[in-house]
Amino acid sequence: MRILGLDTATSTASVALIDNGRIIFDELTTSSQPTNRVSGLSVTGNHAQVVLPLIRSALEKAGVAIADLAGFAVSIGPGSFTGLRIGLSTIKGLSYGSPVPVLGFSTLLANAARVENFDGLICSFLDARKNQVYAALFRRQGNELSRLSDDRLTDPGAVTTKIKAIDPSLPCLFIGDGTGAYGKSVLESLGNRVSLSSGDALPSIAAALARFAEKECARSSDHPSSSLAPVYLRLPEAEEKQKRTLSN
16 A cells, blocks of 8 residues: 655655555655655755655656555644645645545644654644744554644643643653754753654654555545645734734
């Protein structure tokens, strides 16, 4: 079963192709510096420019056409407004007129699912700018990943406060680009209980999305792309300004 995963929710876009759970293509790139995983391909540019070349490379490497795929997987947020729109429109365009099902999953869930060989709390921690983060808590026990909180837009301090209320004997791994901006304050608040990971050395978010989709496709083939919509959590800038104006 071949599944193509795409994530454009953060500053790093990723494309992955799995075949019966095995990653055969996994690459991520930022607008300025590509990071090669399996393919060795070097691509630069913004998300709108890079995702289609990456997808083409994934399919060419596997020697398959879109019709040969068992499913598409895409992150639906939270994340960048523009990035999420690019990801969803790209997948919907590729799947148009095709029977290949499309599945969408939380960016924070997929980010947490990248972690393996760890037993404890996982905080999926993405930089939302404006001194805020997109965050969600999970518990990994062996191969099982369970959700402990909803996806939230919040400040880093609120995240560490919530973790303090959870069994202190459990180690906690923060994963995501939020560790770069707020890692120091997290360590100061939670001490040796915490470890930080940007996720750069792990399989991409796209690969995690594809693995989720593989499980869902094995259960059902009814996953229309028309039902997918981005989950922003934050109002668009124009709506935020209007809301502030009305409240003054």
